Amino acid sequence: MIIAIMNQKGGVGKTTTAVNLAVALKRNYDNVLLIDIDPQANASIHLGIRETADNSMAAVMLGEKNITDIIKTADSNLEVAPANIALAGVELQIVNEVGREMILRDIVKDLYHDIVIIDCPPSLGLLSINALTAADKIIVPVLTEYFAMEGLSDFLKTVSMVKKKLNGKLEILGYLATGYANTSISKDILQNLHKHFDNQVFKTIIRVNTSLKEAPGTGKSIFYYKKNCRGYEDYEKLGEEVSQIIKNKI
Ligand SMILES: Nc1ncnc2c1ncn2[C@@H]1O[C@H](COP(=O)(O)OP(=O)(O)O)[C@@H](O)[C@H]1O
């Protein structure tokens, strides 16, 4: 199962979710791979992995390397295919290629992993389209703050276009409320999410938590950085909920 973590807004918790959900899923699945397709390489750096362009998804997207040659291991033997800033150039380079939307799908099609999580850039550009074309499911993190729902309709238009033209199996696995605080705005946004997307909203809510903010600086997921914090509890719960949903779908 290939799951893209996507929302074209920046700072909504995509990377935090990709990293911590991937590690959480290691409890239930032996082989989990996190692919970082964001030129900012935040997910890779979060897990203490800084790679050159040659040893990153940039080289893989250009067909210069096999994905299995660049995979590293991080927390709890999570496998990571790291990003590099060179991916920004790669996105421009592949624009004129035939089958430019399907490059990543071809790269992942022979992988043996039970779960592949893709951390996407904050845009609806060609790298994100590649992720949507490769994915079976999408998790959409939504920050429970002002302007959270803005842009979601553009995003959903892109999803339905990709589904229609490139990837008929694509589905939203769920909307994930992130950065939840005990405030009226957080409650409003959560209510709104339920109103619009009903049973597609995850029961698990990711609360605001300072440890989640600190963990990237340590090169570790929340599970290896700090026990007994909200971030740990919430992502542990999300891992269980996602595992359960996947089990029911297969
Ligand atoms: N639940 C949370 N509580 C506190 N800070 C968070 C939480 N989730 C993410 N952050 C912080 O917010 C910022 C943006 O999160 P990030 O996951 O990088 O978003 P995106 O990948 O969507 O741009 C980062 O500094 C991250 O550490």
Ligand SMILES: [Mg+2]
């Ligand atoms: Mg990110």
